[in-house]
Amino acid sequence: QVQLEESGGGLAQPGGSLRLSCAASGFTFSSYAMSWARQAPGKGLEWVSGIYSDGSDTLYADSVKGRFTISRDNAKNTLTLQMNSLKPEDTALYYCAKHRGAVPQTRLPEYDYWGQGTQVTVSS
Numbered sequence: 553q554v555q556l557e558e559s560g561g562g563l564a565q566p567g568g569s570l571r572l573s574c575a576a577s578g579f580t581f582s583s584y585a586m587s588w589a590r591q592a593p594g595k596g597l598e599w600v601s602g603i604y605s606d607g608s609d610t611l612y613a614d615s616v617k618g619r620f621t622i623s624r625d626n627a628k629n630t631l632t633l634q635m636n637s638l639k640p641e642d643t644a645l646y647y648c649a650k651h652r653g654a655v656p657q658t659r660l661p662e663y664d665y666w667g668q669g670t671q672v673t674v675s676s
Contacts, residue, residue: 554578554665556648561670564638570672574631574648579665582606582626585656587663588633590644590672600646601633602656611656616642638674645669 560572572588587602601622602611610622621634631648649663 556665556667558648558667558670561672563673565676566640566674568638569636572633572646572670574667576629581629585651585654586631587649587656588646589649589660590646592644597660599658599660605654640674643672643674645671
């Protein structure tokens with residue numbers, strides 16, 4: 553069965569960095585686009601970043617563009633989100649998600665499998 557397991561969350565100071573990872577199994581990882589999404593306390597789920605199945609292109613929400621970098625290793629079935637210049641408003645539960653096709657979209661219903669999430673807290 554499809555499994556997505558996030559790791560790497562924690563506490564960071566404003567301006568600091570964290571690196572999230574998502575280990576995927578149970579499907580042909582290299583055939584599907586992947587994304588990261590997040591849910592801040594009291595708010596809805598927000599798409600953050602996506603990457604094509606072959607890693608050839610990436611997409612970012614305006615709120616994280618220039619600060620976050622998404623990448624994937626199809627040989628290791630791993631998705632990564634490098635988060636730099638963190639802000640308190642980046643505090644959220646971060647999820648990795650598998651898209652139904654090879655090209656990532658910002659519409660969350662197009663993602664059919666989700667991990668359990670990893671908590672990121674940005675605070676001084």
